[in-house]
Amino acid sequence: MEIIGTIKDMHDLSRALMSQDKTIGFVPTMGALHDGHLSLVRRSKAENDATVVSIFVNPTQFGPNEDFLRYPREVEKDVDKLSAQGVDTIFIPVEREMYPEGFSASINIGKIGEILCGASRPGHFNGVAAVVAKLFNIVMPDRAYFGQKDFQQTVIINKLVKDLNFSVDIVVCPTIRESDGLAMSSRNSYLNSGERKAAVILFKALKLGEELIVSDGIVNAVLIKEEMRKLIHSEPLAAIDYVEIVTANLKEVEKIKLPVAICLAVKIGKTRLIDNLIIDPNNADICSL
């Protein structure tokens, strides 16, 4: 396993792999790896000749009052976990090389970046789009792996790839959950034990939404969201950012027509968590949405 720190070294390695006709799988991460990340790594290893994992806490996707500085950083542990998975290459770029003085380019992906999480995190998805574009140009992967937990992000990255003609297949993998249903997230480490128990309300609300749609056959999205909101309000530590039901293109749904995605963002104490469920009678895999 090789750890690479400079853009040039990473690029040269990818060039070498390409000239050997080896396929490259890429898992971009912000580190603080959990089983969700590792499931992406395993999928990449199964589908490609070489797997590159990047660890970079990207400053441009954090707002001025967000958690950039306290975002968990545990590179040594991460390296151990990736080593145990048999990852070929870990790319750990430094901020001053990724964003040198005078850096000024930005990518705007349009309205889908301004709704849902984009509404409460203005500029967030522009930052995501730019760093993903940079990483794709540096690593030049055949396939890149993202978790369905960040559903809006996966839609935006698919749009980035399509609109700017990147030659990367985007593979979206199922959300990995704790035993009580909480979606794995590096930000779960912010939760104290009371908050951790309360955080299950996100998954419970999603399951309620699913039940109302699938079992009860309710098609009025407003009604479903209202029931979900009520349930979340029953948890004293929870404060709703949004509860939405959308299409694969993130269009708000009024009358349920499957497939749809139920998406929510909820603050538990000071920690903002997101989660989603895809309701698709034919396939639970978001890729088919």
Added chain:
Amino acid sequence: MEIIGTIKDMHDLSRALMSQDKTIGFVPTMGALHDGHLSLVRRSKAENDATVVSIFVNPTQFGPNEDFLRYPREVEKDVDKLSAQGVDTIFIPVEREMYPEGFSASINIGKIGEILCGASRPGHFNGVAAVVAKLFNIVMPDRAYFGQKDFQQTVIINKLVKDLNFSVDIVVCPTIRESDGLAMSSRNSYLNSGERKAAVILFKALKLGEELIVSDGIVNAVLIKEEMRKLIHSEPLAAIDYVEIVTANLKEVEKIKLPVAICLAVKIGKTRLIDNLIIDPNNADICSL
């Protein structure tokens, strides 16, 4: 020589060339080719195993009141000229594949896209950046060739490549001129014979600026620009858009310290023309600026 019309075919061809370890030189054009374009083609052929020339009049870099619809289109003549140069591949994408319904991505390169030509053509360089990013991702060249005539464009594309880590070497080639000094441009075809004679005022003004700097040793940029403006005003058909003296990073210069670029945009009748001269005691080649 092969003419390719779809993104997929172009991409597949480039992939095949790369897996054969062949270098790709790329000359993106809007067609209506003149000797300036052909000089880029010759340079590309001399430096690469394969040369791809694209012809695409990119709608997103034209403003609503600009000349997109009447921009000269003469694809058959262009193909003949490129064939005579021994070009390997001509890529002629269609608008509906480049910008399908729902296309929404945009690239903003920052302040350097909002000055000079960007001030009178708002959004122009965002359109340039996006189409160049798309073409780079489709063609995947090792080197891409641009004319110095579009000086600001070359600065912006270099910034795009640097900020987003495209692995393309940008090669800027000298401006090719008519015998009286007029820079070759597809838009020269808009000029009637009186306007054509008047258009030499751009080059004359640049040469005056050069003389004031190099021979007379004047360092006051305001003074130099004022003399250039006076000369241009002496031509009744000419109307100044801008006359500026800037650094390699497009910063306005007050006190001349070489190297600098003298840049101007002037309307001759209804036709807006641009030109520039690099004043560099060590090297007339913009690449060294």
